[in-house]
Amino acid sequence: MNKNTQMRAIAMALPDNGETDEIAAMCSELTFDLCQTSHSRFSVKAFTENRLDIIREYYQLEIQSVVQKFGSKKLRRLKQKMAAGSSVFVRKYDKDASDKCSFTYERVSSLKNIAGLGLWKLSDGRWHTGRSLEKRASAAFDNTRDWAVYEDINFYPESIHSRAESCRKVYIRKLVSGLRCFISSRLAGHLNGSVKVSIDESFTEQRREVFENILGLGSDWRELYKKKYMSGSEFIRSLKKEQKMLEALLAETE
Amino acid sequence: MILENFKHTQGKSCRTVAIRDTLERCGLTVREEFVFGLAGGLSFAYVDPGGIFSENKFFKALAPNLMQFEHFAQNAGVDYRIVSEADNDFSKLESMLRLEDNPVICEVCPEVYADYLGSKASLWKDFKLDLHVASHVTEIIGIDQENVYICENYSSEVYSIPREVFARARDIGSDSYLDPHHRIHHIVLPADMSRADVEGMIYRAVRGNLKEYLDGGNERLGMKAFTRFMERFPELPDSCGKTICRVSLEITGSLIKFVSPGMFRKMYGKFLMECVPYIGREKELSEISSLLSGADYLWNKFAARIMKKDLSVEERMNGEATIDLLDKIRSKEEQAVDGLREVFAA
Numbered sequence: 001m002n003k004n005t006q007m008r009a010i011a012m013a014l015p016d017n018g019e020t021d022e023i024a025a026m027c028s029e030l031t032f033d034l035c036q037t038s039h040s041r042f043s044v045k046a047f048t049e050n051r052l053d054i055i056r057e058y059y060q061l062e063i064q065s066v067v068q069k070f071g072s073k074k075l076r077r078l079k080q081k082m083a084a085g086s087s088v089f090v091r092k093y094d095k096d097a098s099d100k101c102s103f104t105y106e107r108v109s110s111l112k113n114i115a116g117l118g119l120w121k122l123s124d125g126r127w128h129t130g131r132s133l134e135k136r137a138s139a140a141f142d143n144t145r146d147w148a149v150y151e152d153i154n155f156y157p158e159s160i161h162s163r164a165e166s167c168r169k170v171y172i173r174k175l176v177s178g179l180r181c182f183i184s185s186r187l188a189g190h191l192n193g194s195v196k197v198s199i200d201e202s203f204t205e206q207r208r209e210v211f212e213n214i215l216g217l218g219s220d221w222r223e224l225y226k227k228k229y230m231s232g233s234e235f236i237r238s239l240k241k242e243q244k245m246l247e248a249l250l251a252e253t254e
Numbered sequence: 255m256i257l258e259n260f261k262h263t264q265g266k267s268c269r270t271v272a273i274r275d276t277l278e279r280c281g282l283t284v285r286e287e288f289v290f291g292l293a294g295g296l297s298f299a300y301v302d303p304g305g306i307f308s309e310n311k312f313f314k315a316l317a318p319n320l321m322q323f324e325h326f327a328q329n330a331g332v333d334y335r336i337v338s339e340a341d342n343d344f345s346k347l348e349s350m351l352r353l354e355d356n357p358v359i360c361e362v363c364p365e366v367y368a369d370y371l372g373s374k375a376s377l378w379k380d381f382k383l384d385l386h387v388a389s390h391v392t393e394i395i396g397i398d399q400e401n402v403y404i405c406e407n408y409s410s411e412v413y414s415i416p417r418e419v420f421a422r423a424r425d426i427g428s429d430s431y432l433d434p435h436h437r438i439h440h441i442v443l444p445a446d447m448s449r450a451d452v453e454g455m456i457y458r459a460v461r462g463n464l465k466e467y468l469d470g471g472n473e474r475l476g477m478k479a480f481t482r483f484m485e486r487f488p489e490l491p492d493s494c495g496k497t498i499c500r501v502s503l504e505i506t507g508s509l510i511k512f513v514s515p516g517m518f519r520k521m522y523g524k525f526l527m528e529c530v531p532y533i534g535r536e537k538e539l540s541e542i543s544s545l546l547s548g549a550d551y552l553w554n555k556f557a558a559r560i561m562k563k564d565l566s567v568e569e570r571m572n573g574e575a576t577i578d579l580l581d582k583i584r585s586k587e588e589q590a591v592d593g594l595r596e597v598f599a600a
Contacts, residue, residue: 035349064320085471086471146339147430148338161465161469177331
């Protein structure tokens, strides 16, 4: 799902400085998971769960995220947060969604607990029962076995501080440091010439989104991942090229 | 597999010890206090008792450390992720250990394996909290067919916990009873961590920490909570009743004594002294550090006093000695924060 759509409710809670759409889009990053599939084979898939890092960093905002089912404890906890002035968001999955990313964050505007039935009024303007929200997420959970589908997010809007730097600069720097961390990590040490790395479609799709749509860099990067299978050292070389490209862009950015 | 040559040192806070151990494995030897400062360690939380929107019926005060991974990653510019996948068979943990050769940092419910901690077991049994400790993290350094090998911040030993017991402490299956759910904190560090840009990290960390402490929007955290606690505490016996106060004193005393000893003020003071080689200002930082050490000592004295069962609830909460302690703590903390604002002004 497009990040602008997924993050809209959160973006709307941020200060209106004309950049909120841009910031929502910048929640796409270049992070990925490296899995060992056999002795000499690895696969890389996009890691999509770090969506709020840029918001945390740009606004210097403490964002709490908890994974907890839609029961009465969650309702009570979030009710307390809201009473204390916090903005609260939950994931609302598309009906019958089996994919972990098929959701939008919805702001919780009101909560009721009537005779043990939790009622959630969301930014779509409708009341939902906790059970119906949980049911929407359950197929995605069964598919991915990831508790993140039951995530709620809260932050105090009063704690938002804008930075002097542009969001774009903070974003590019974050991409560079993420690549730098991976390239020189022990994890990357496994990727030598004698192992094969298979590139998942999600990995290239994520790069297309970041390089072409968000940074407007054209399609030259596609040359780096033309092959579906690469040797480990070829893969690391490609990441290093990405890092260089982004460092050059960072130097140009105001 | 068990990590070879893993060096673990006992420390005060589970999160900062875990980061420190991982940094050491990546070639950067620093003290826990230094990590604590980079992770935004100056904090205070106070929850008011009663009321329909209150957290629960008891009051609590402590120095929370739940966001230390996030703060450290942001200030140090490293990649940090949360892994929340269900994992019934330890395969995720095993693969992370094997591939990264670093400890895996997991949230656990430590009471579940307290019986396997030898002499340290009493630590978890001495707690007088009203809830399970659900936010503790442990470092997994090995797994074999029978056991999981872990390091805990309060001991330098390596503990072996049977797999099924540890699985219960993590409760990561698809039918978890834990609420909220336990997760893995995954920090991707470069294998060649260096001291370059440490000065920048220090300024980012302290300024960000001060901003959050002084201007954060959450009434239950930071300076707002500290002021509220100082003003409300002596009046609580009148407004809440003795029973609530008696239990709350046990909880707050345990939180200050075991969870955030001395409110970690001495630790933050030591961090400031570690900053001197990088940013100078030795005289000012040493003054602030000594104020914080003094506050730490007084917080521990305060915890001991409010847990003294031979004193009445009123004496513990608004007796002359308690009021005197609170005044001294307030004065030291306010002077320390003013000093920090001066040294780290943007």
